[in-house]
Amino acid sequence: MSDKNMQVLFANRPKGWVQESDFKIVESEIPQPKEGQVLVKNSYLSLDPYMRGRMSAGKSYAAPMEIGDVMVGGTVGVVVESKNEQFKPGDVVLGYFGWQKYGLSNGKGLLKVPADKIPLSAFLGVLGMPGITAWIGLNMIGEPKPGETVVVSAASGAVGSVVGQLAKAKGCRAVGIAGGKAKCDYVVNELGFDACVDYKAGNLDQDLKQAAPNGIDIDFENVGGEILDTVLTQLNAYARIPLCGFVSQYNVTEPYQLRNFGAFLASRVKLQGFIVGEHMNLWPQAQQELTQLYTSGKLKYRESVAEGLENAPKAFIGMLKGENFGKQLVKIADR
């Protein structure tokens, strides 16, 4: 192989918005597997909002990255060389190799996936971490019952789009919140939500009341900030809030100050923050149900694919600004 490895390193801790200069792209030799190791050539890299959190020094659920680290991230790729009997060349594997073309693994945390009839990228989206995040948050914390109203912010995104479709499958009214008419149209017309509110239209409170006329029973929260503050005023008694992300807050230097916290008592709300990696016991069930829905054509999704690892920083910044449409991926190499 005359190919080289390419890596995107974490070069500078951002304050506020991430800049391209916060990353550094380097080339190096392709590593060689030792006994027990596997060399994987990554096909796709998943870009996700949580990565912004890892770039901050503050307390969060995961330790912050250190300057010089390879940027973290989920990947799907193909085994090119194996000195581990559990894997053979050609196997398609889900891993967490980060922003790099080639990765070495001892096999731990590497998951073979059945990629015969399913496009590789789906394992980073509806059938992967984002889809499972939606499944776990909605079912484990939301506990949806038929006839209830489920609101989800960032509704056209990788997690939100699955939340709404799962809610519909449970017999709920699914209401999305998204930025712009194009995303809202997609959420309703293609994903099959009952309604979608464009928060950029500047009339969130009224529009949400119209979209959720019976009040809100579950708020799958991806965004935080002012959108959450508005949702809080429209909760029904015993509402549940799976708290999945705060994408509105990752790039601000001063945190949003929540006004309507009183709703948690007034409506006896249950809220729970969660991260998908801490509920591995639920993954098999989630993956099975999602694959079933997907195979029967009931789980739709859209992808934004950036071509080439060198374009990952730009794509990541765009995603944080909401410029992507659907699951954001980087195509690193052909299968």
Place this chain on the structure above:
Amino acid sequence: MSDKNMQVLFANRPKGWVQESDFKIVESEIPQPKEGQVLVKNSYLSLDPYMRGRMSAGKSYAAPMEIGDVMVGGTVGVVVESKNEQFKPGDVVLGYFGWQKYGLSNGKGLLKVPADKIPLSAFLGVLGMPGITAWIGLNMIGEPKPGETVVVSAASGAVGSVVGQLAKAKGCRAVGIAGGKAKCDYVVNELGFDACVDYKAGNLDQDLKQAAPNGIDIDFENVGGEILDTVLTQLNAYARIPLCGFVSQYNVTEPYQLRNFGAFLASRVKLQGFIVGEHMNLWPQAQQELTQLYTSGKLKYRESVAEGLENAPKAFIGMLKGENFGKQLVKIADR
């Protein structure tokens, strides 16, 4: 009987702090029981922070009171006349007659209590609604495990004092937050908490860190506002917050704006608002355990007793300002 009935009516909806002029005291004839009814002479009235919420017009878990209503409230008293075969004169009963000397009931919601060896007032405190609130919030939502740290605000109050003692009984570190040295001394020396932080000393963050050096696993929240905001920064992963009250917020016209909401995700916190009356299925178990602890001398409490129903408004206002010390009661009549 030449006695008269006395009632305290809700006369004016307060904005901000409650005034004595928000109440009106009236006298009337003692009502006569009809077939199936019971006439009760109340001995004690319980004063509780939730009553402030009922005086507001805003959305809350219970409908607001209307001007002219008898102020709501839990009472313990003695049956003086009965045309209901389930009760006889002399029975001691817990009821919800509100701020009045005499009350009529059809028996529904009236509970006979074993007052032979237990002072009547205890049924409004450690063995009544406040004690049961502590038990349900701590056990149902907090789920304390031995060795964990439990923080409770308003720690010398009717609910908080029981929370800490139950936490100790479960093998937890119990840390109170209260206003002033006298209350803190009481919480530690008499109630047996491990530590108590005086929030009025102006050094809450540091003092709380010292009192809870291993971080906070359960925050039994009675107060809200800035105290909660500080507690949020010291939560451990998977912390639980039984949300019981917002006593800091009842008398403000502008709600406190919470800065540290991000902690709910960063620490994967579970928070649940609850009101005790909606978990009646748990009352028997709670009452049994509380009575057991009480009888064995392990459940200490203190009362502030205002003498005479005409002094209830003043005592209520004082309680909202934190002037009481322990469970606030009004003695209406001798048994």
